[in-house]
Amino acid sequence: MYPAAGGFGVLGGLLAGLLILVWWLFFSRIRWPERLGALVLIVFALGATSRIVHKSIAGGMMGLMLFVYAIPLLSLALVGWAVASGRLSHSPRRTLLIAAIVLACVPLTVVRTDGITGDGASQFAWRWSPTHEQQLLAQTPAKPAPQKTVLTSSTRPAPNLGAQWPGFRGPDRDGVARGIHINTNWSVSPPVLLWSRPVGPGWSSFAVQGDLLFTQEQRGDEELVACYQVTTGEPVWKHRDLTRFWESNAGAGPRATPTLHLGRLYTFGGTGILNALDARDGTVLWTRNVASDAGRKIPGWGFAASPLVFNDTVVVAAAGWLEAYVLETGDPRWSGPANGWGYSSPHLAKIDGVEQVLLLNGAGAISVSPADGQVLWEYAWPSDGIIQPALIPDGDVLVGSGSGMPGSGTGTRRITVAHGTNGWAVTERWKSVGLKPYYNDFVVHKGFAFGFDGSFLSCIDLQDGRRKWKGARYGHGQILLLSDQDILLVLSEEGELALVEAKPENFTELARFPALKGKTWNHPVLAGDLLLVRNSQEMAAFRLARQANSSR
Numbered sequence: 001m002y003p004a005a006g007g008f009g010v011l012g013g014l015l016a017g018l019l020i021l022v023w024w025l026f027f028s029r030i031r032w033p034e035r036l037g038a039l040v041l042i043v044f045a046l047g048a049t050s051r052i053v054h055k056s057i058a059g060g061m062m063g064l065m066l067f068v069y070a071i072p073l074l075s076l077a078l079v080g081w082a083v084a085s086g087r088l089s090h091s092p093r094r095t096l097l098i099a100a101i102v103l104a105c106v107p108l109t110v111v112r113t114d115g116i117t118g119d120g121a122s123q124f125a126w127r128w129s130p131t132h133e134q135q136l137l138a139q140t141p142a143k144p145a146p147q148k149t150v151l152t153s154s155t156r157p158a159p160n161l162g163a164q165w166p167g168f169r170g171p172d173r174d175g176v177a178r179g180i181h182i183n184t185n186w187s188v189s190p191p192v193l194l195w196s197r198p199v200g201p202g203w204s205s206f207a208v209q210g211d212l213l214f215t216q217e218q219r220g221d222e223e224l225v226a227c228y229q230v231t232t233g234e235p236v237w238k239h240r241d242l243t244r245f246w247e248s249n250a251g252a253g254p255r256a257t258p259t260l261h262l263g264r265l266y267t268f269g270g271t272g273i274l275n276a277l278d279a280r281d282g283t284v285l286w287t288r289n290v291a292s293d294a295g296r297k298i299p300g301w302g303f304a305a306s307p308l309v310f311n312d313t314v315v316v317a318a319a320g321w322l323e324a325y326v327l328e329t330g331d332p333r334w335s336g337p338a339n340g341w342g343y344s345s346p347h348l349a350k351i352d353g354v355e356q357v358l359l360l361n362g363a364g365a366i367s368v369s370p371a372d373g374q375v376l377w378e379y380a381w382p383s384d385g386i387i388q389p390a391l392i393p394d395g396d397v398l399v400g401s402g403s404g405m406p407g408s409g410t411g412t413r414r415i416t417v418a419h420g421t422n423g424w425a426v427t428e429r430w431k432s433v434g435l436k437p438y439y440n441d442f443v444v445h446k447g448f449a450f451g452f453d454g455s456f457l458s459c460i461d462l463q464d465g466r467r468k469w470k471g472a473r474y475g476h477g478q479i480l481l482l483s484d485q486d487i488l489l490v491l492s493e494e495g496e497l498a499l500v501e502a503k504p505e506n507f508t509e510l511a512r513f514p515a516l517k518g519k520t521w522n523h524p525v526l527a528g529d530l531l532l533v534r535n536s537q538e539m540a541a542f543r544l545a546r547q548a549n550s551s552r
Contacts, residue, residue, distance in 0.1 A: 115251045220244070272303050308346040317345060366379075379426045435453050472507065516537075529546055530544075
C-alpha cells in the first residue's frame with residue numbers, strides 16, 4: 001500500500017483538517033456542548049490511539065505522524081457526523097458522534113509505515129504483514145555456520161573489474177568513475193543481470209576490491225558487515241555486532257559505507273560502533289564505540305558518516321563532531337570541533353597547498369588540520385548537514401542544502417578559501433537556488449555541477465550559479481559521473497537506471513533500464529564494466545557493454 005500523495009498532499013490534508021476544526025469550533029451551527037464535547041473526545045481518542053498504534057506510526061515524522069494523519073480523518077468524521085445526525089435526537093446524536101470519532105482512529109491502528117519517500121509520502125503496509133527483513137530472517141538458519149575466506153582464483157582480483165572502489169563515492173569521494181567507456185545504446189546492448197539477492201535493510205553502498213564486495217546491513221538484532229563475491233553474489237564472510245538502529249522515516253540498518261585500505265576494512269555502524277576488520281575473513285583487529293568516545297547521543301537518523309582514511313589515521317563524523325583514531329591500533333588521536341550536528345562524511349582536500357579535512361554539518365562547513373583536528377577555517381551556514389561538499393579544480397568549495405528546515409538556507413553556494421599572512425579567509429562567490437540537494441550528492445564536471453534539485457535532475461554553471469537546465473524527475477536518487485564520456489549514470493529513487501548527458505546545453509536522456517524494486521537511496525558503484533546497486537531489500541550486479549573500439 002503506497003499512497004500517491006507526497007509531502008505536499010499530506011500537508012494539504014492536514015491544513016484542510018485544521019480548517020474543518022476551526023469551522024467546527026467557531027462557525028458551525030452545532031450546539032456548544034457538542035462542539036466542546038467532540039474536542040474533548042478527540043483529545044481522549046488520540047491519547048488512547050497513541051498507545052496502541054504501531055511504533056512506526058507513533059514515531060514517524062519525528063513523532064508527528066499520528067497527528068498529521070489523524071486530524072484530517074477526525075475532521076472528516078465530524079463533517080460526516082454533522083450531515084448524518086441532523087434529524088436525530090440528542091442521545092443517538094451523541095452515540096453516533098462517539099462512534100464516528102472512534103472509527104476515524106481505527107485505520108491508523110491497523111497499518112504501519114515502512115518509511116517515507118524523499119517527497120514525504122508514507123509507505124503504508126498492513127500492520128500484520130511481515131516486513132522484508134522478517135521474511136529474510138525466516139529464510140536464514142538460526143545459527144549459521146561460521147564463514148571463513150580462502151583466497152582462491154575466485155576471490156583474487158579479476159582482470160575485468162578495473163580499479164578498486166575503496167568506499168563511499170569512489171577513490172576521491174566525488175562520485176566520479178574514471179577510465180570507463182560503456183555502450184550507451186541500451187536498446188541494443190542493455191545492462192545484463194549477473195545476479196541479484198535479498199539483503200538486510202540499510203543505506204550503505206559498496207567497497208570493492210577484486211572479486212570481493214563489502215557492504216553493511218541489518219539482520220534482526222545484529223548489525224552486519226558482509227562480504228560477497230562480486231561475480232556471483234555468493235556470501236564470503238559476515239561480521240556481526242549485537243546492536244540495532246531503527247527510526248521510522250528510513251527504517252532499520254546502518255547508514256555508512258565501508259572503507260577499504262591496505263587489506264583492512266573500516267566500518268561505522270548506525271549506533272556508533274567503529275570496526276577495523278581484516279578484509280580477507282572479517283577478523284576483528286580493533287573496535288571502538290565512537291558515541292561513547294565523543295560523548296554524543298545517537299542522532300535521530302543514526303550515525304551515517306563513512307570512515308575516512310589518510311596517512312595513519314581514520315576519521316569519522318559523529319553527528320557533526322569529528323573523531324580521529326590511530327589506524328593501526330584504534331587509539332584515540334584527536335576530537336572536535338564541538339559544534340553543529342549532521343550526517344555527512346569527512347572529506348579530504350588540499351586547498352591552497354594545505355591538506356585538510358572538510359565536513360559539512362548543521363552549523364555550516366568546517367575544515368580542520370589532519371594532524372591534530374585544530375580548526376583551520378569555518379563557513380557559517382545553518383543547513384541540514386547531510387550531503388558532501390564538492391571541490392572545484394581552482395580550489396573553491398561547493399556546499400549545498402535542500403531540506404528547507406526552519407532557519408536554514410537552501411540551494412548551493414560557492415565559497416573561496418585562501419591562506420594568507422593573517423590566516424585563512426573565506427568569501428562567498430555566489431549562492432544559487434538552481435540546485436537544492438537534500439541527501440542526494442552532486443557531481444562537478446567541466447565547469448558545471450549536476451545533481452538533484454528536489455526530485456528533478458538539474459545543471460548549474462559554476463561561474464555564477466545560474467541554472468542551465470532542469471530535466472526529468474527521478475525521485476530522490478543518486479548519480480555517478482562517467483567523466484571520460486560526459487555521462488551521468490542515474491539511479492532513481494524507484495530503482496531505475498538512466499543515462500543522461502553531462503553537458504550544459506540541454507537535458508538529454510539516453511537510456512532507461514529497470515534495476516531494482518522499492519525505495520532506493522543507496523549510491524551505485526561502477527567497478528570496470530560491473531555496476532553494483534542495492535537498496536534496503538535487494539542488491540544486484542549488472543554487466544555493462546563496453547563502448548565499441550574501447551579496450552578500457
